[in-house]
Amino acid sequence: MDTQKYDVVIIGAGIAGMVAAYECLNSNLSVLLIDRNSQDHLGGLAKLSFGGMALVNTPLQKRLGIKDSPSLALNDWLSFANFGENDYYPKLWAETYVNESLGQVYHWLRGFDLKFFPVVNWVERGLYQRGNSVPRYHVLWGTGHRLVERFSELLRNHKHNQKLKILFEHKVTELIKENNQIVGCIAEFESLPQQVVKFHSNFTIVATGGITGNLEKVRNNWYEPWGKPPTEMLNGAHPYSDGLVHMAVSRIGGNVTHLDKMWNYAAGIPHPKPQFENHGLSLIPCKSALWLDHTGKRIGPEPLVTGYDTNDLCYRISKLEKPYTWQVMNWRIASKELAISGSEHNPMIRDRKLFSFLKEILLGNHRLLRQLQNESDHFLVANDLRTLVDRMNQLNQNNFIEFETIERELKFYDEGIKRGKTFWNDDQIRRILQARTWKSEKFRTCNPKPILDPKSGPLIAIKLRLITRKSLGGIQTDLDSRVLDLKGNPMPGLYAIGEAAGFGGGGASGFKSLEGTFLSGCILTARSAANSIRKLN
Structure with missing residues (x-):
């Protein structure tokens, strides 16, 4: 079996993986970015997204006369989330999101010449519970397509780009654990399963998305109080969002939580193509x-x-x-x-x-x-x-x-x-x-x-x-995006970000999202993981 060595291996080249790779390159680390899909799908679902982000207390909101604050946003979030008593890390990630989205997402993206359309939409206003008390839904001018294209440029033109390798059409099947530390992963070529490669790394980041691209898993994890799942559903994610690496994390003792919490939509039609x-x-x-x-x-x-x-x-x-x-x-x-x-x-x-x-x-x-x-x-x-x-x-x-x-x-x-x-x-x-x-x-x-x-x-x-669309649950993480075991202890060398981590903590949104917390949640968790790795390196 061929073995390759990198400082950081990132599993999944969606926007969370791309942001994490960019930030790790800033620390002069060697990075491998692995993705199951082909090169023209770099960026994953983010590239196909509308580019909406729920952001709090932004200059754009103030310009439009919207009086927002982290405390108001947190109260709205908690109303929709309906967290349980044991949702310690999801609550912490919710607090982090409302306090950090302005600087860590809005201003950070603006620094890369990414602009928002000069209106803020008002979604998820709440019905039986309060939702967004004020408009917060900011839309990237250029949609998620522009976001992915910009980060593709940033990676391609990075001063340390010789330390970045992007490997497409490879499926990670196992994580490697040695002496209680995660030291890499095993991947196979998507179309030739017998062609297997082992990647060793000091740090491994899971950024593979959720489970909603697999309708069987959606039905198996359907929220029990709702009864039986619909006999017919459409796939609004991608078949590669199948939870394969979630299972690999579980096999080595990582905690995967709240997979019955999902963000689906009511109005789907079959794709004409x-x-x-x-x-x-x-x-x-x-x-x-x-x-x-x-x-x-x-x-x-x-x-x-x-x-x-x-x-x-x-x-x-x-x-x-x-x-x-x-x-x-x-x-x-x-x-x-x-x-x-x-x-x-x-x-x-x-x-x-x-x-x-x-x-x-x-x-x-x-x-x-x-x-x-x-x-x-x-x-x-x-x-x-x-x-x-x-x-x-x-x-x-x-x-x-x-x-x-x-x-x-x-x-x-x-x-x-x-x-x-x-x-x-x-x-x-x-x-x-x-x-x-x-x-x-x-x-x-x-x-x-x-x-x-x-x-x-x-x-x-x-x-x-x-x-189907997004998994709200996922791999449990702390505020450094480190994967936690069943006892709540960090697993050395292993991180999870974006949808794979339930956008933080294994379920930062709780029962339902204020909408627009996904792209920005990917950015926040990715930057958190890269910052933690920088401190340890």
């Missing part, structure tokens, strides 16, 4: 659409509305009789409100085309709707409701949706709107109006008008399923 089985796209669903069950009946009694509590949306949908839902709207609503999360379907932001982006915001994103109409069989368009219902049933190859049922739901909603603002007494409309009070949301949320209004364009129905 899938790269793997059950490959899905995560939609940002329309607030003004009616969310219906498999029969065409409005889900209630409390309507489903995005932007308040994603976790609750997933819970309620997972309890339905069928594993899919429908959103029904018109072209006017969809052109203003519908979006797809990630860099792939947001080219104006990704490519930093400001004029084109503003044009789509102000006039509607008709480009995206036409693309979906042409590419997705789950995006149905019709000039009248009866034709739309026929197409919905044809897609499902059944007659579950009765025209009279869906017509009654839409007409009842529309009649309430027609009575005028004085008599708007629908909870969905209340939330729409509340969302429109914030500047950036007003441009992306329609003023209520009847859905069946012929002047608002053709009708649209979208068939949706739950789609």
Whole structure:
């Protein structure tokens, strides 16, 4: 077996691994960055992400009149997290995040000429519990694609870049433990398992992501109080996010916790150009659409509305009789409100085309709707409701949706709107109006008008399923990102960062996230690990 030696071996070349590699190079350490995927996938899911980050008390917030503070953010975080008595390190990481995101993430990224779009979005406002009391969701101008490209440049042009090796298409299967210290790992060539290499290192960092790319593991770790997992789900991560190295950490005595805590989304559709089985796209669903069950009946009694509590949306949908839902709207609503999360379907932001982006915001994103109409069989368009219902049933190859049922739901909603603002007494409309009070949301949320209004364009129905995304649990770590054993003791030589570590401590978000804590959590934990290694080296 071939053996190679490095100061630091980093398993996983997503954004957490790239940041850790950059910081270790700053300490003049030799670094090996190993990834299962091919070179064109450097950066992993971060490169495909929208680039949103929950940041606290930033100059951008102050410029917009948002009064935020670490103490307010921590109270919001704890409300959503619902930590248990034994969640000592997750709580510490939550406190670290709200106190350090300004300097360690916002200002640090700005120093690399990475800029944020000059608005702050307000997501996860909370439903039954307080969520984000104020807007905190900062979007990188250029999305996660720009973040990854920038760090690729930084690594490539680093003054110590001769000390960096990036090895693609290699799968780490085991960690090497000698004299109670982790001294490296064993990897095999992805397409030739018999080709095995041993890597020795003073420090090993796990940055492999979570488990949500493996739907079987998602189902096996489904949150028990929710009952059985849906029979159909889409994969919004990647098959390589399968927890393989989590198991390797467990085998050598590391503590892996809270794998039943996940951050999934309620509105997925099959990817029109899938790269793997059950490959899905995560939609940002329309607030003004009616969310219906498999029969065409409005889900209630409390309507489903995005932007308040994603976790609750997933819970309620997972309890339905069928594993899919429908959103029904018109072209006017969809052109203003519908979006797809990630860099792939947001080219104006990704490519930093400001004029084109503003044009789509102000006039509607008709480009995206036409693309979906042409590419997705789950995006149905019709000039009248009866034709739309026929197409919905044809897609499902059944007659579950009765025209009279869906017509009654839409007409009842529309009649309430027609009575005028004085008599708007629908909870969905209340939330729409509340969302429109914030500047950036007003441009992306329609003023209520009847859905069946012929002047608002053709009708649209979208068939949706739950789609996986992030693991909130993971390998337990301390504030130095050192992996802890079952007794809470650091395992010499072993670190975990990013999603692999549950974004810190094996579950920094607790039960549900304030959203936007993932990219920034990767950066914080990666910098923490590199700083700890620098002190020990």
